Structure formats: structure tokens, C-alpha cells
Amino acid sequence: MNLDFTDEDRAFRADVRIFLAKALPDDLRRKMVERRHLAKEDIVRWQRILNARGWAVPAWPVEWGGQPWTPTQRYIFQEEMALAHAPEGSPFNVNMIGPVIAKFGTEEQKRRFLPRIANIDDWWCQGFSEPGAGSDLAALKTSAVRDGDDYVLNGQKIWTTQAQHADWMFALVRTDNTGKKQQGITFLLLEMRSPGIIVRPIPSIDGISDLNEVFFDNVRVPVANRIGEEGRGWDYAKHLLGHERSGIARIGLSKERLAQLRHLRADLAARGMLTAAEQARLDRKLAEVAVELRALELTQLRVVAADTAGGGAAGAASILKIKGTELQQRMTELTLELAGPAGLGVPDHHGDGDGTDGWRAAAPLFYFTMRKVSIFGGSNEIQKNIIAKTMLGL
Amino acid sequence: MDFDLTEEQRLLSETVSRFVADRYDFHSRLKAMAEERGYSRAIWGQMADLGLLGLPFAEDDGGFGGGGVETLLVMEALGRGLVVEPYAGAILLAGGALRLAGSPAQKAARMEGIIAGQYLMALAHSEPDGPRHTVDQLRTRAIADDKGWRLTGAKTAVIAGDSADELIVSAATPGGVTLFLVDPQADGVVVQGRSGYDGCRVADLRLDGVWAPANAVLGGVGSGSATLTRLFEEVTAALVAEAVGIMTDALNTTVDYLKTRSQFGVAIGSFQALQHRAVDMMMQVELARSMAILAALSMDMPAEERRLNIAAAKAKVGQAARFVGQQAVQLHGAIGLTLEYKIGHAFKRLTAIDALLGDADHHLDVIAEAGGLPAIG
Numbered sequence: 001m002n003l004d005f006t007d008e009d010r011a012f013r014a015d016v017r018i019f020l021a022k023a024l025p026d027d028l029r030r031k032m033v034e035r036r037h038l039a040k041e042d043i044v045r046w047q048r049i050l051n052a053r054g055w056a057v058p059a060w061p062v063e064w065g066g067q068p069w070t071p072t073q074r075y076i077f078q079e080e081m082a083l084a085h086a087p088e089g090s091p092f093n094v095n096m097i098g099p100v101i102a103k104f105g106t107e108e109q110k111r112r113f114l115p116r117i118a119n120i121d122d123w124w125c126q127g128f129s130e131p132g133a134g135s136d137l138a139a140l141k142t143s144a145v146r147d148g149d150d151y152v153l154n155g156q157k158i159w160t161t162q163a164q165h166a167d168w169m170f171a172l173v174r175t176d177n178t179g180k181k182q183q184g185i186t187f188l189l190l191e192m193r194s195p196g197i198i199v200r201p202i203p204s205i206d207g208i209s210d211l212n213e214v215f216f217d218n219v220r221v222p223v224a225n226r227i228g229e230e231g232r233g234w235d236y237a238k239h240l241l242g243h244e245r246s247g248i249a250r251i252g253l254s255k256e257r258l259a260q261l262r263h264l265r266a267d268l269a270a271r272g273m274l275t276a277a278e279q280a281r282l283d284r285k286l287a288e289v290a291v292e293l294r295a296l297e298l299t300q301l302r303v304v305a306a307d308t309a310g311g312g313a314a315g316a317a318s319i320l321k322i323k324g325t326e327l328q329q330r331m332t333e334l335t336l337e338l339a340g341p342a343g344l345g346v347p348d349h350h351g352d353g354d355g356t357d358g359w360r361a362a363a364p365l366f367y368f369t370m371r372k373v374s375i376f377g378g379s380n381e382i383q384k385n386i387i388a389k390t391m392l393g394l
Numbered sequence: 395m396d397f398d399l400t401e402e403q404r405l406l407s408e409t410v411s412r413f414v415a416d417r418y419d420f421h422s423r424l425k426a427m428a429e430e431r432g433y434s435r436a437i438w439g440q441m442a443d444l445g446l447l448g449l450p451f452a453e454d455d456g457g458f459g460g461g462g463v464e465t466l467l468v469m470e471a472l473g474r475g476l477v478v479e480p481y482a483g484a485i486l487l488a489g490g491a492l493r494l495a496g497s498p499a500q501k502a503a504r505m506e507g508i509i510a511g512q513y514l515m516a517l518a519h520s521e522p523d524g525p526r527h528t529v530d531q532l533r534t535r536a537i538a539d540d541k542g543w544r545l546t547g548a549k550t551a552v553i554a555g556d557s558a559d560e561l562i563v564s565a566a567t568p569g570g571v572t573l574f575l576v577d578p579q580a581d582g583v584v585v586q587g588r589s590g591y592d593g594c595r596v597a598d599l600r601l602d603g604v605w606a607p608a609n610a611v612l613g614g615v616g617s618g619s620a621t622l623t624r625l626f627e628e629v630t631a632a633l634v635a636e637a638v639g640i641m642t643d644a645l646n647t648t649v650d651y652l653k654t655r656s657q658f659g660v661a662i663g664s665f666q667a668l669q670h671r672a673v674d675m676m677m678q679v680e681l682a683r684s685m686a687i688l689a690a691l692s693m694d695m696p697a698e699e700r701r702l703n704i705a706a707a708k709a710k711v712g713q714a715a716r717f718v719g720q721q722a723v724q725l726h727g728a729i730g731l732t733l734e735y736k737i738g739h740a741f742k743r744l745t746a747i748d749a750l751l752g753d754a755d756h757h758l759d760v761i762a763e764a765g766g767l768p769a770i771g
Contacts, residue, residue: 001463002396003691005771009395072395262766280762287762291706294767298684305397319677381670388669392649392676
């Protein structure tokens with residue numbers, strides 16, 4: 001046993017670090033540091049810089065632009081990205097629909113979609129949740145009825161993140177009502193410009209309108225845009241949700257945020273804005289976060305090592321997701337505490353504050369927005385159900 | 395980045411695990427606790443036969459030269475069996491002091507007996523009326539007397555102190571803390587043994603002008619704090635590993651109970667509230683396991699990294715142990731409260747481990763004061 005990265009991995013880390021130092025545009029980095037909201041163009045711009053380097057979709061199959069990296073190298077890459085304040089890119093493109101098409105799509109679909117997904121020539125959104133199908137996703141009702149070479153869609157999706165930007169949606173729809181509810185679900189790719197689609201933004205507690213309702217009124221989707229077989233969409237969706245776990249705990253991100261918290265605390269103290277008691281209390285809370293983060297980092301590394309050896313436990317991703325999101329949320333609480341009453345005034349534009357102290361105005365919105373991470377992608381309660389079943393046999 | 399065991403380590407792990415599984419059930423623990431010394435001489439002899447008592451000592455001293463990972467494997471396995479024999483106290487703590495600070499002659503006179511299970515040493519450091527977690531703020535004093543020293547003071551929580559053939563006593567001396575070898579039969583020594591709430595024997599010690607010869611100094615005069623600092627780091631890592639073993643067994647026992655205990659006509663493990671609690675326990679056990687590995691591997695790190703990673707491990711494991719111990723009792727219901735069932739014993743030992751060598755709060759303070767943790771890897 002040892003905690004040392006190999007010489008090869010160290011060299012790899014150095015390469016990534018050098019690339020990021022050169023390639024990450026300063027205005028993007030500054031936006032990230034200040035926790036400002038990234039526009040679609042920001043994410044697309046960065047994704048294309050990565051893509052030009054061949055690093056936009058490292059976890060994909062090599063023939064479609066992936067890299068032959070080990071899980072350890074993927075972990076290092078994600079950590080360095082976070083430490084350099086690089087944007088994360090669109091998870092829907094990179095981590096979700098790309099890997100599904102690469103694994104279950106036809107050759108024609110791969111050729112047509114994958115290069116455009118990697119470059120975000122098309123922006124994708126995820127059409128899974130419905131008003132009556134959240135945690136119980138298989139209860140979804142949006143119907144797709146075969147009519148010639150098309151499916152005709154009727155129904156509604158909700159909580160569709162960034163649907164307002166999207167060119168395409170990957171959606172789970174119901175093609176059969178007769179068997180078990182997991183059967184009869186089909187995985188479709190649909191163009192957001194199709195007639196009959198209406199997107200309505202939903203205002204959310206963080207002041208960003210990234211959530212949407214999407215209504216389908218006799219929307220025609222070519223059968224050629226179906227992934228795999230009719231009625232097997234549930235299997236493909238499960239693959240999508242469990243695809244990549246070398247970065248699931250987002251260790252690099254949390255390290256960067258902890259470092260920033262320490263920096264903010266020191267800055268406020270130096271300006272005489274914290275009492276001695278407040279400083280001691282904050283230091284104690286930061287120590288607890290540091291310990292929790294260290295424990296999670298080691299746990300993530302154990303999972304990476306097990307995955308490299310091909311023997312990782314199935315439920316481990318759920319542990320990393322739960323503990324990772326709890327930690328991320330905890331740190332937004334501490335940022336909120338540091339900001340104090342100065343954070344009450346909502347900035348004009350998300351995160352755009354008054355110069356050096358902009359973070360204080362951004363802190364509450366960041367706190368509110370990060371409540372989502374324990375809800376989406378399978379709520380932490382659903383993750384616990386998964387662990388109870390797969391790892392404890394309950 | 396490698397979490398695999400070497401072939402030798404795998405063999406060691408299997409040997410200890412088999413020993414615990416085959417020879418040390420809950421009944422063995424109760425029987426050992428009822429013996430005069432509070433542990434079983436027969437089991438201790440078997441541990442000697444397996445080579446466990448010599449594991450941490452240098453090959454030149456007749457041991458096996460085991461390091462952090464070897465100790466992790468042994469302590470985790472002993473934890474799973476809730477082994478009450480004083481491996482940590484006698485071999486790692488007192489034996490460790492001898493290993494770290496003893497002169498060749500001092501080691502030569504004792505190592506063979508220790509490794510064979512024939513000679514037992516105990517470390518007397520904690521004091522009933524002093525700071526709880528310190529290596530240098532001592533009230534016990536040693537005053538130079540011609541050709542020797544006179545020791546006066548009181549010690550508490552001396553693990554296996556009442557069955558020790560010899561004591562190692564820390565005392566304030568001019569120039570710092572010094573460790574002394576003390577014969578428990580010497581004039582002025584009073585040893586009062588009792589059973590700890592965790593089932594392990596501890597002793598109170600009073601020293602009233604006890605004379606120790608000059609060659610009873612272990613290590614140099616004034617070098618005691620440095621020895622204890624290093625020693626406590628090693629033993630903290632060992633206790634953390636033991637706690638992980640105990641938690642692992644407590645979790646397994648609890649999950650089994652949830653599957654078999656029936657109420658309202660169903661297994662109580664079918665209730666989501668209890669499933670989620672079990673998952674919360676399991677996540678804490680895995681985080682704690684990661685920290686036990688970190689602690690074991692930090693033995694070879696530079697001093698400051700080692701110090702802070704050990705502190706982080708003890709803090710995390712202290713918190714995890716409290717949660718897992720409490721919930722193991724809670725999910726068992728009333729049967730978790732009885733001494734006739736092992737969960738209560740596991741809970742109490744986990745509680746004791748947090749209290750030993752600095753509790754979670756103490757170690758969080760260490761980290762807060764240092765301003766965080768150094769990077770790893």
C-alpha cells in the first residue's frame with residue numbers, strides 16, 4: 001500500500017497543469033473564482049478549447065475522441081481542472097448522452113451525433129423527470145405512439161435543466177403500458193426545434209432560470225432517432241447514470257472551495273471584520289470540513305484503485321455521491337456564514353457583485369443553488385435505497 | 395496509489411483473521427474478562443505462538459519488523475473479535491516505548507520475554523489531575539538522588555497496569571520529560587487495578603518517593619516527550635484500526651439483526667428509516683476505514699504530515715465510532731443494552747477508543763491550529 005502517484009501519473013499531472021495554465025482564458029477563470037454564473041457561450045468556448053486538445057471527452061471510447069487514460073488519470077484530470085478553476089462543461093453532453101450513444105447507438109447515430117456532442121455544436125438537455133415521475137422515474141407517462149417512420153409524442157417533462165439553451169433532448173418516453181413499468185420505456189433523441197414543443201422556464205430559489213417545463217403536443221420524432229431497442233430505454237438510462245465515477249465525489253472542486261474559504265476567512269480577519277471568537281469557531285468548522293474531505297478523498301481513491309483493477313463495488317458510486325454532495329453543501333453554508341448580512345442584497349446579475357467583495361453577494365445564491373446537488377441525478381435518499389439493497393442486502 | 399497488500403501482508407491478515415474467527419468468539423471475551431488479570435493467558439500465549447507479539451519489533455530484537463500496514467491488519471482483525479487481551483497497551487504502547495527509546499542492553503533484557511508472552515510491560519503516562527492529552531505537562535516528578543532518581547506522583551488509565559511485570563513511567567525532570575523503568579514491587583509503588591468500562595483492565599498508580607537507579611532511564615533524560623509523541627502517533631493509528639474492525643463487525647451484526655428481527659409481521663430491515671440508518675452507519679465505517687489506511691501509511695511521511703494526518707484519522711474515527719456505536723445499540727433496541735450481547739461491548743470499547751490518546755475534539759483543535767491538512771499523494 002502507498003499513496004504515491006506513479007512517475008507516469010505525476011508527469012501526466014504536470015502536462016495537464018501546464019495545458020490548463022496556458023489554455024484557460026483569464027476571464028473564464030475569473031468568473032469561476034468569483035462564482036459568477038457562466039453563460040452558454042462560456043461553456044461552449046471552453047469545451048472547444050478542450051476538444052481541440054483532444055481532452056473534451058476523455059472517458060469516451062478512444063475511436064470517438066476518448067483518451068486511453070486509467071481511472072487514476074481521469075481522477076487527476078478532473079482534480080486539476082477544478083484546482084485551475086476550469087468550467088466543468090455540459091454534463092448532459094459529456095457524461096450522459098455521449099457515452100450512451102457510444103455504447104448503444106447505431107454507427108449512423110455515432111457518426112452523426114458524437115463529434116457534435118464533443119464540440120457542443122449541439123447543446124443537449126435531459127428529458128427524464130415528469131410531474132408524476134421524480135424519484136419514481138419509471139412512472140413516467142409521456143407517450144410515444146408509432147406512426148409510420150415516426151413516433152408521436154404527447155406529455156410533459158419538468159425540471160429540465162438548461163432546456164432553454166438546448167438544440168436536442170434525450171428523453172425517456174413510454175411506448176408500452178402493458179408490462180412492468182420499467183419495461184415499455186424507450187430512449188429517444190429529439191430536436192428541440194420540432195413543432196409542438198413548448199419550453200417554459202421555472203424561476204428557482206437561486207435566481208437563475210435554468211429549470212424548465214417542456215410540453216410535447218403531437219411532436220414527431222423519427223424512429224431513426226431511437227437509441228437501441230424499443231422498450232429497453234430503462235437499461236440505457238441506468239448505464240447513463242452509472243457511467244463515470246472517478247470524479248463523482250468532486251474532490252478537486254471541494255479542495256478548491258476549501259482553499260477559497262480559508263482565503264476569505266483570512267482576508268476578513270485581516271480587515272478586522274471577525275471577532276476572535278468568530279475566527280476560532282470558523283477555524284474549527286474548517287478543520288471539520290478538511291477532515292471530512294480527506295476521508296472522502298481517500299475513499300474516492302480506493303474506488304479509483306478498485307475500478308482500475310476491475311473490481312469496484314457497485315454501490316460505491318452512491319456513497320461518493322451522498323458524501324460528496326453533503327460536503328459541497330456544507331461549504332456553501334460556511335461561505336454564507338462568512339458573507340454575513342452583506343450577502344443579503346441580490347446582485348443584478350448572478351454573482352456580479354461589487355468588485356473584490358463580489359463573492360459576498362454571490363454566497364447566498366450559491367448556497368441556494370447547491371441544494372440541487374443532493375436532489376438531482378437520483379436524490380441522496382434514492383442513493384441510500386440503492387446502497388441498502390446492493391451493499392447491505394436489505 | 396496502491397491499496398493492495400503484499401503477499402506477506404495478505405498472509406498475516408489471513409492468519410490473524412482466522413485466529414479471531416476460529417478462536418475468539420464473544421464467549422471467549424467474556425471468559426477472558428472474568429480471569430484474574432482481566433485477560434486470558436492462554437490466548438496471549440496463542441498470540442505469541444502466531445508471532446503477533448513480536449510483530450512490531452525489529453528483526454535484530456527477535457521481532458518481525460512490522461510497520462504501519464502490518465499493525466493496521468492486526469488491529470483491525472483484533473477489533474472485529476473485540477479482543478480484550480492488551481495487545482495495544484502492552485505490545486504497541488509499552489513495548490513501543492522500549493523499542494523506540496530502549497538501549498541495546500535494556501532491550502536485550504526484555505524483548506525475548508515480551509515476544510514470548512512471558513513478560514508484560516505497561517506504560518503509565520496519563521495523570522488523574524493533569525491535562526488530558528499532553529506529552530509534557532506532567533505533575534509526576536523525578537528528582538535526582540545520588541546514583542538514581544526518586545519518583546513521586548499519580549498515574550491513571552494504565553492499561554494492564556496490574557498485571558505488568560514492569561512499568562514505564564513518564565515524569566517531569568530537569569530539562570523535560572523522562573521515561574523510567576519501574577518495578578511495580580518497589581517500595582512506594584501502589585498499583586490499584588480495576589476493570590475499565592470497555593472490559594479492558596486499567597490501573598491507577600501511586601508513586602511515593604520511589605527510587606529508580608540511573609540505568610532505569612529509558613532513552614536520554616529529557617527525551618521522553620519526543621519518544622511519547624512518536625509513540626502516540628503509532629498507537630493512535632493502531633487504535634483507529636481497531637475501531638474500524640469493531641465498527642465493521644458491529645455493522646455486520648446490526649444488518650444481520652435487521653434481516654432477522656421481525657415486528658409487525660415483517661423483518662424490521664424492510665423499513666426505510668432503518669435501512670437508511672444502516673446505510674449511514676456503513677458510510678461512516680467506509681470513511682473511517684479510509685482514514686485508518688491513511689493513518690497506517692502516514693507512518694513513513696515527514697513529521698508534520700504524519701502528525702496532521704494522524705490527527706485527522708483520530709478525529710474522523712472518533713466521530714464515526716460514536717455514531718456507529720450509538721446506532722448499533724439503537725437499531726438493536728433493548729438487546730443493545732445488555733451485557734449478555736456483544737453490541738453493548740462493541741459500543742463501550744468504541745467509546746473508550748475515542749477517549750484514549752486524544753478524542754475527536756482534541757484532534758480537530760490540532761488541525762484548526764495548524765490551519766488545515768497537507769496535501770497527499
